[in-house]
Amino acid sequence: xxxxxxxxxxxxxxxxxxxxxxxxxxxxxxxxxxxxxxxxxxxxxxxxxxxxxxxxxxxxxxxxxxxxxxxxxxxxxxxxxxxxxxxxxxxxxxxxxxxxxxxxxxxxxxxxxxxxxxxxxxxxxxxxxxxxxxxxxxxxxxxxxxxxxxxxxxxxxxxxxxxxxxxxxxxxxxxxxxxxxxxxxxxxxxxxxxxxxxxxxxxxxxxxxxxxxxxxxxxxxxxxxxxxxxxxxxxxxxxxxxxxxxxxxxxxxxxxxxxxxxxxxxxxxxxxxxxxxxxxxxxxxxxx
Numbered sequence: 001x002x003x004x005x006x007x008x009x010x011x012x013x014x015x016x017x018x019x020x021x022x023x024x025x026x027x028x029x030x031x032x033x034x035x036x037x038x039x040x041x042x043x044x045x046x047x048x049x050x051x052x053x054x055x056x057x058x059x060x061x062x063x064x065x066x067x068x069x070x071x072x073x074x075x076x077x078x079x080x081x082x083x084x085x086x087x088x089x090x091x092x093x094x095x096x097x098x099x100x101x102x103x104x105x106x107x108x109x110x111x112x113x114x115x116x117x118x119x120x121x122x123x124x125x126x127x128x129x130x131x132x133x134x135x136x137x138x139x140x141x142x143x144x145x146x147x148x149x150x151x152x153x154x155x156x157x158x159x160x161x162x163x164x165x166x167x168x169x170x171x172x173x174x175x176x177x178x179x180x181x182x183x184x185x186x187x188x189x190x191x192x193x194x195x196x197x198x199x200x201x202x203x204x205x206x207x208x209x210x211x212x213x214x215x216x217x218x219x220x221x222x223x224x225x226x227x228x229x230x231x232x233x234x235x236x237x238x239x240x241x242x243x244x245x246x247x248x249x250x251x252x253x254x255x256x257x258x259x260x261x262x263x264x265x266x267x268x269x270x271x272x273x274x275x276x277x278x279x280x281x282x283x284x285x286x287x288x
Contacts, residue, residue: 008232008245009225015248016224017217024216025059031208032065036198038076039205044069054192055093062207063091066098067192073106073185074200083114084184084201087156087167090193092148096120097189102159104185105131112180114139116157116166118148119189126168128175141166141175224248 035041046068054067066072074080083103090098101115113131126145129136146168156167163176184200198205228245 008228012224012228012245012248013221015245016220016222018220019224019248020216020218020220021213023220024213027216028059028061028208029065032060032063032194033067035072036064036205036208038074040073040075042071042073054190055095057091057093057192057194060091060194060196061209061211061213063194063196064198064205064208065192065194066186066188068190069188071185071187074183076201076203079201080183082181082183083159083164083179085156085158086184086186086198086200087154088186088198089152089154089196090118091196092118092120092151092153092193093191094120094151095189096191096193098193099185099187100155100157101185101187102157102164103180103182104187105180105182113182114159114164114177114179115185115187116145116155116164118153118155118168120148120151121189124148126166128164128166128177130177131180139175139177141173143171143173145173146171 057065086100086102088100092098097117097119099115099117101113104113104115105111111132111134115129115131117125117127117129119125124147126147128139128141128145130139131137145166148168150169154167154169156165158165158167159179163174164179166173166175186195196207224245
């Protein structure tokens with residue numbers, strides 16, 4: 001028992017570090033899925049947001065994430081008055097889609113607006129589109145836009161007089177198109193995408209936050225080891241302390257589980273059941 005008592009603080013420190021890793025990943029995902037400072041996130045009205053549908057991406061403290069047809073709008077009034085250049089490095093998974101609008105009207109019935117659509121829905125493709133009368137019309141570019149064949153894509157769209165210039169992984173294309181008077185925006189498809197080195201209107205968007213990963217490990221380890229030492233000092237048996245401490249290592253399993261999908265599955269049980277043809281059905285906002 002004495003050997004176990006001596007080893008318990010070390011084992012508790014390891015278990016606490018595992019808990020710290022799980023907490024760090026959860027905090028990072030929560031921060032990166034929010035809107036950046038001075039931006040607004042317009043989320044889809046889809047009531048059920050299953051993590052299993054949007055997919056998982058590795059934690060990245062230098063990237064913002066966007067999914068479920070979310071739209072990012074800048075709050076800076078200077079970016080509302082006209083088109084602006086957008087550049088970013090995007091992690092675009094299979095079935096992923098990203099729209100970079102150099103000009104996008106905020107009203108659904110307003111016309112105008114020019115944007116670049118990157119997608120890996122089946123066959124990868126890139127296209128420049130213009131919104132006209134509620135429809136998206138493709139715009140020809142010379143040379144044709146390069147498709148995003150890899151998951152990591154560097155892209156830039158810049159408005160010029162008489163059109164836009166698009167760069168995809170260093171390949172430049174000129175696209176003559178009339179520009180609207182609205183400001184920029186970014187919009188994703190269903191799958192989660194990650195945006196790094198995001199710059200809009202020559203203003204760099206800072207990443208979600210510093211990594212501080214070792215600090216989370218150290219904090220969890222010190223807290224767990226301190227609690228174990230306190231229990232032993234108060235007279236608890238080493239076997240009892242081990243039974244209450246070592247299960248913390250099960251946090252390793254949480255790192256492999258899609259917690260967002262689990263949480264949404266539990267939340268579905270509390271959603272109201274829509275009546276057939278009911279106007280107040282919770283699925284009324286489901287996109288057509």
